[in-house]
Amino acid sequence: MTGLPGVPPTSGQGEPVVVVGGGQGGFQLAVSLREAGHEGPITIVGDEPRLPYQRPPLSKEYLSGAVTADGVTLRTEQFFASRDITLALGAPVVEIDRVRREVVLGSGERLGYAHLVLATGARPRPLHVPGSDLAGVVSLRSLADAEALRVSLDGVARVVVIGGGFVGMEVAAAATRHGHAVTVVEGLDRPMARVVTPEVSDHVSGAHRASGTTILLNSAVRALRGSGGRVTAVELDTGELLPADLVVTGIGVLPNVELAEAAGLRTGNGVVVDERLVTSDPRISALGDCANYPSVHASGRRIRLESVQNAVDQARFVASRLAGDGQGRYSAVPWFWTHQHGSKVQMAGIPVLDGSHVVHGDVSAGRFSVFRFDRSGCLVTVESVNRAPDHMAARRLLAGDRRPTETDLVAAGYDLKALVA
Amino acid sequence: MPTITYIQPDGAARTVDAEHGSTVMLTATTNDVDGIVAECGGNAMCATCHVYVEPEHLERLPAMEEDEDEMLGSTASPRKDNSRLSCQLEVTEELAGLVVRLPETQL
Numbered sequence: 001m002t003g004l005p006g007v008p009p010t011s012g013q014g015e016p017v018v019v020v021g022g023g024q025g026g027f028q029l030a031v032s033l034r035e036a037g038h039e040g041p042i043t044i045v046g047d048e049p050r051l052p053y054q055r056p057p058l059s060k061e062y063l064s065g066a067v068t069a070d071g072v073t074l075r076t077e078q079f080f081a082s083r084d085i086t087l088a089l090g091a092p093v094v095e096i097d098r099v100r101r102e103v104v105l106g107s108g109e110r111l112g113y114a115h116l117v118l119a120t121g122a123r124p125r126p127l128h129v130p131g132s133d134l135a136g137v138v139s140l141r142s143l144a145d146a147e148a149l150r151v152s153l154d155g156v157a158r159v160v161v162i163g164g165g166f167v168g169m170e171v172a173a174a175a176t177r178h179g180h181a182v183t184v185v186e187g188l189d190r191p192m193a194r195v196v197t198p199e200v201s202d203h204v205s206g207a208h209r210a211s212g213t214t215i216l217l218n219s220a221v222r223a224l225r226g227s228g229g230r231v232t233a234v235e236l237d238t239g240e241l242l243p244a245d246l247v248v249t250g251i252g253v254l255p256n257v258e259l260a261e262a263a264g265l266r267t268g269n270g271v272v273v274d275e276r277l278v279t280s281d282p283r284i285s286a287l288g289d290c291a292n293y294p295s296v297h298a299s300g301r302r303i304r305l306e307s308v309q310n311a312v313d314q315a316r317f318v319a320s321r322l323a324g325d326g327q328g329r330y331s332a333v334p335w336f337w338t339h340q341h342g343s344k345v346q347m348a349g350i351p352v353l354d355g356s357h358v359v360h361g362d363v364s365a366g367r368f369s370v371f372r373f374d375r376s377g378c379l380v381t382v383e384s385v386n387r388a389p390d391h392m393a394a395r396r397l398l399a400g401d402r403r404p405t406e407t408d409l410v411a412a413g414y415d416l417k418a419l420v421a
Numbered sequence: 422m423p424t425i426t427y428i429q430p431d432g433a434a435r436t437v438d439a440e441h442g443s444t445v446m447l448t449a450t451t452n453d454v455d456g457i458v459a460e461c462g463g464n465a466m467c468a469t470c471h472v473y474v475e476p477e478h479l480e481r482l483p484a485m486e487e488d489e490d491e492m493l494g495s496t497a498s499p500r501k502d503n504s505r506l507s508c509q510l511e512v513t514e515e516l517a518g519l520v521v522r523l524p525e526t527q528l
Contacts, residue, residue: 057462071443309460391491
C-alpha cells in the first residue's frame with residue numbers, strides 16, 4: 001500500500017481502477033493512467049450510451065454545423081480496445097460500496113476497485129418557473145441535447161435564451177447566425193458577469209447586438225407560457241411577454257454529487273477533495289466539473305471549475321499520482337476560452353471579484369487585454385480579446401512562483417512576454 | 422478523397438483518407454493515428470496537435486493566424502520552421518497527399 005502517513009494509497013500497478021464518468025475528465029484519466037504504465041484493469045463507467053466526446057464544441061461548432069457528432073467524439077472504440085481500457089457505457093452507477101470497494105451498476109453488476117475516480121461532471125441547473133416543462137424548452141449539456149437543439153433550431157423563428165453565461169451567449173450567437181430572432185434574458189447587469197470584467201462583457205455584448213441579438217439585462221423570468229403543451233412566450237417579472245418558438249435555458253450547472261453524498265463522502269458545491277484531489281476516502285479521487293478543490297491560484301480558496309482544461313489537467317494529475325509518479329499538489333493554471341461572433345475571448349487564472357483591473361490595448365478595435373489584480377496588487381487573471389500573445393504569456397506568468405504586480409506590468413509597458421523571459 | 426500521411430517519430434507511416442471540411446488533427450484522431458492529443462478540441466488553445474509538415478508541402482498550407490503562431494511557442498517538442506498545429510489545417514483538395522511528421526511528445 002503506502003509508505004508515507006497521510007499519503008493516499010496509489011492504485012498499485014496491477015490493481016483495478018474504476019472511473020465514474022465518461023466525459024473528458026474520465027477519458028483523460030483512463031488514457032493517462034495507461035500511458036503512465038498502470039497495468040491493472042481500467043474501466044470507464046458512463047451513463048451516456050456513447051463514446052466519450054468533447055463538450056465545448058456543442059455550443060459552438062456543432063451547433064453551427066461546422067462539425068458533426070463524429071467530429072466531437074474523442075477517440076474510436078478501437079482506440080480504447082488497443083489500450084485495454086474497458087468502456088461500460090449507458091451504465092449508470094447507482095451506488096458506491098466503500099466497504100467492499102465496489103461500484104454497483106443499474107444492472108446490479110458490481111465492479112471492484114482498488115482506486116475509484118469520480119468524474120461525474122455536472123448537469124444543467126433546472127429553471128424553476130411555471131411552464132418550464134413545456135415542449136420547446138431545452139437546455140444544453142450533452143451531445144443528445146445538442147442534437148435535439150440543432151433539430152429544434154430548424155423551422156423556428158424566435159428563440160429566447162434564458163441566462164447570459166458562456167453557454168447561453170454561445171447558443172445565442174449560433175442561433176442568430178442561423179437567421180433566428182434571438183433574445184437573451186440575463187438577470188444581472190451584464191452577460192458573463194460572474195467571470196469576466198465589464199469591459200469584456202461590453203465588447204461581447206456589442207458584437208451580439210451588432211449581429212441583431214437582443215440582450216435584456218436585469219431581467220427575471222416569471223413564467224413560460226404555452227399553448228397545446230408547447231412554449232409560446234417567456235413572461236418577465238415586469239409582465240412583459242417575449243414571444244418564443246424555442247426557449248434555451250443556460251442558467252448554470254449543478255455538480256453531480258449524489259453518488260458521493262450517498263456514499264458518505266464529504267460534499268459541498270461539489271465533491272470535496274484536498275490539494276491532491278483526494279476525497280474524504282483516500283481510495284477515492286474526484287476531478288473535473290464535480291470536484292471542489294483548494295486552488296493555489298485563488299490563494300488556497302476552494303473552487304470548482306467547469307472547463308476542459310480543468311478536467312484534463314486534473315485527470316493527468318490524478319493519473320500521475322495513482323501511477324506513483326507524483327505526490328505534490330495540483331497547481332495547473334486555469335484557462336478558458338469562448339468564441340462569439342468572430343471574437344476570441346481567452347482567460348487565464350481565477351477571477352477575483354474584489355480586486356482592481358487595468359485595460360491595455362485597443363478596446364474600440366476589439367483587441368485588448370484586461371489584467372486583474374488581487375487586493376495585494378498581484379496579477380491573478382488576464383482576459384484577452386483577440387490578443388493571443390497576451391493569453392499565452394499570461395499562462396506562463398501565472399504558472400511561475402512569483403506573480404507580477406501592477407507596478408511590474410507598468411514598468412514592462414504591459415509587454416507580458418518580456419516578463420516571462 | 423484527399424489522403425494524408427502521418428509519420429511517427431520511429432518512422433512508421435500511415436496514409437488515411439481525409440474528408441473535406443475535416444482537419445489534419447481530426448483526421449488523425451478519427452483514424453486512430455497515434456501522437457495527436459488535441460485536448461482543446463481544435464481551438465488553438467493547447468498546442469497538443471503539433472506536427473512537422475514535410476517542407477515541400479509547406480507552400481500549400483493555409484497561412485498561419487496569430488493564435489496558432491503564439492500557441493506554437495508552447496509546444497512540448499521543439500518548434501521548427503515547418504511546425505503547425507494540425508487543428509488549424511482544414512482538409513481541402515490543395516492538401517491532398519500531405520505528409521506530416523509527429524513530434525516525439527505533445528505534452
